[in-house]
Amino acid sequence: MATNVTKEAAAGRSPEPVVRLNGVGKLYGNVRALRGIDLAVRPGQVTCVLGDNGAGKSTLIKIVSGLHQHDEGEFLVDGNPVRLSNPRDALNLGIATVYQDLATVPLMPVWRNFFLGSELTRGRWPVRRLDIERMKRITDEELSAMGIHLDDLDQPIGTLSGGQRQSVAIARAVYFGARVLILDEPTAALGVKQSGVVLKYIAAARERGLGVIFITHNPHHAYMVGDHFSVLRLGALELNAARADVTLEELTNHMAGGAELAALKHELAQVRGVDVEELPETVQTPSA
Template sequence: MTAPAPTPAAPLVTLDSVGFRYGNVRALRDVSLDVRAGEVTCVLGDNGAGKSTLIKLVTGLLRPTEGTLCIDGEPVRLSGPRQALARGIAAVHQDLATVPLMPVWRNFFLGSELTRGPWPLRRLDIAAMKATADRELRGMGIELPDLEQPVGSLSGGQRQSVAIARAVHFGARVLVLDEPTAALGVKQSGVVLRYVAAARERGLGVVLITHNPHHAYLVGDHFAVLRLGAVELSAPRSEVTLEQLTHHMSGGAELAALKHELARTAGVDTDHLPDEG
């Protein structure tokens, strides 16, 4: 007798028919998405597709004007990023919220410094912060020769990796990465993607926002493509190929429709135009 398939764990975050309006402008409409522990959910889309608005909804900067946001199956109305972080949702933005001239260990604890001693003689516990930062970075596979070096002296990929390790240390269960490879070369993008995979292996739910289908397909478990605020494609890795993902990202469906529309227009020869996809 065949054993029943295991029941998948409940999503950490669920967007159920979520929409958002900026006045009369509908930035998102009817977006449904699950973020699960130990999975990388890739959200792709061109400029203006609604990716930034989606980030703001998940991290508490905005509240949906339509639909429901759930955390651990519970409908919530987040009042801001601090409340989202208290529920285990952390965002790593492109600017990384780091101070370039401060050392790595200080940036790791920026805003959450460890102290020791009674008030009013309380002081920074520098030794504890250095030891913790070193341990957490190594736990993510990040080995830096000198935690005293300014974080601005690190490569782009290393800075992204430090920000990821920091979010994991401070209790993130859901990690939202906003275009982490957008300004990086191939080698540094590979560094970041390795740490995205490491976060998944540690059981986090990762939301990777990107416009690069090749990067997404290297680490993604589920893919959602946004176009003009709506979900054009939502599929697990087993049901979509890199070619199909690239086709959707490049607007292949729209180009194909345009070709056929032009073909019906009298006097327009489109035989020389290749099929998209």
């Protein structure tokens, strides 16, 4: 896959999207959670989906990962319309999701968590047993391929840092056949250093040819690794732009809500003791 992506890039063409949403909407009774969402996830690219709490990021994740079905628009995988009934359908199409809680067992070893629910065995019933050596070897090889080097695969995964646990989850998804990797706020609860670790492995997943959907509320993290940016506000697209068409300042402005910030600055100007001239100017850019 990575080779095909490289060939298309060399020819000056963008690879065809693995996942594409056209005008997707979602209703919960009379509440419209999403409307008119367009999204294209291409192999070898990181698509960043940004938005504040309540913007619609979680609903979007649930649709792409198979937890919920869309009510409006088209959901295409490899150019074919799909309606996913559950996360297993998504996995069968190569769409894997890494949630914030990571679904790991803290007291189990790293290698056991890597194969959790998909353990390798050897021998025949009734003497079938876990193939521990093979699972350890594969875990070590896959982590090394992602640039992750752990001294002891037998250590409980709970003893790893948050960034390392996220990285193991990413490597696991890659090994089990992910073509599109959805990362749900992977840096939200991490400090600067550990966030850097996760961003490094997001870039590594891109280099291996995966299409990555990076869900975040941090425009600085998004801009460090993103190739395309989609900003959600109240269930609709506030911005939909390639990296070449948006600056970090513009992205931050859309994320924060430029109009709201301008109104707030005007209100603060009426308060004694607040020097609004020292506040940053908002950037007015058209929504895509």
